[in-house]
Amino acid sequence: MSADPQRIALADADVRYQPDWLPEAAADVLLRALIDEIRWTQHHVRIFGRELPSPRLSAWIGDPGASYTYSRVRHEPLPWTPTLAVLRARLRAESGIDFNSVLANRYRDGRDSMGWHADDEPELGAEPVIASVSLGATRQMRFRRRRGDGSAPVAVALEHGSLLWMAGRTQQFYQHAIHKTRTEVGERINLTFRVLFA
DSSP: OOSSOEEOOOTTOEEEEETTSSOHHHHHHHHHHHHHHSOOBOOEEEETTEEEEOSSEEEEEESTTOOEEETTEEEOOBOOOHHHHHHHHHHHHHHOOOOOEEEEEEEOSTTOOEEEEOOOOGGGOSSOOEEEEEEESOEEEEEEESSOOSOOOEEEEEOTTEEEEEETTHHHHEEEEEOOOSSOOOOEEEEEEEOOOO
C-alpha cells in the first residue's frame, strides 16, 4: 500500500489518488464478491426529454433512510452487503469519516460510460468528501473545469485496487467523467462512498 496519496494537480480542488490501496490479490477477491453480492440494475436516465437506459449497471446502497436523488430519480438504499461493509469499515478507520452510503457502478466493457457531471446534490453538503474505490479494468477518469477556462481536461487512470479521494471544493469547480473507449477493456466496478445529510 502506498504511504501517501498522490495529489492531482487541479486548481481549487482537493483530489488525491492511491493506486495500490488494495493488494492485487485482495482486489481480485473483492471484484468477484461484489459481482455476486450486489443487486445490479440498469436504471434509466432522462436526457433531453427522453428516457434512455443508463450506459452501465448500478446500485445505491446505504443505511436506512439514506435516499438519494440523481438524474432526477429518487433511489432508496439497498442494505449493505458483507463485502461493502468491510470496505466501509476500513475507510472509516483510515479517514475517520462515517460514510453512510455508496453508489456502485459496473462497467461491463468499454461501451459502458459515465457522462460529465459533478456530485453536487444538496444532500451531499457544501464540500462533500467522496472515496472512490476502483476494481477491475483500468479506465480513465477525466476532470474539467465547470466554467471553462481553456485548460485541457486532466485524466487519471483508475487502476485495479486504487482509491481516489475527492474533497474540498472539487465538486464546485470540476466535473468528471468516464468516457466510452474503443480499446478492448474488461469489466470494472467503481464504488463511490459518500455521506448523505438529512
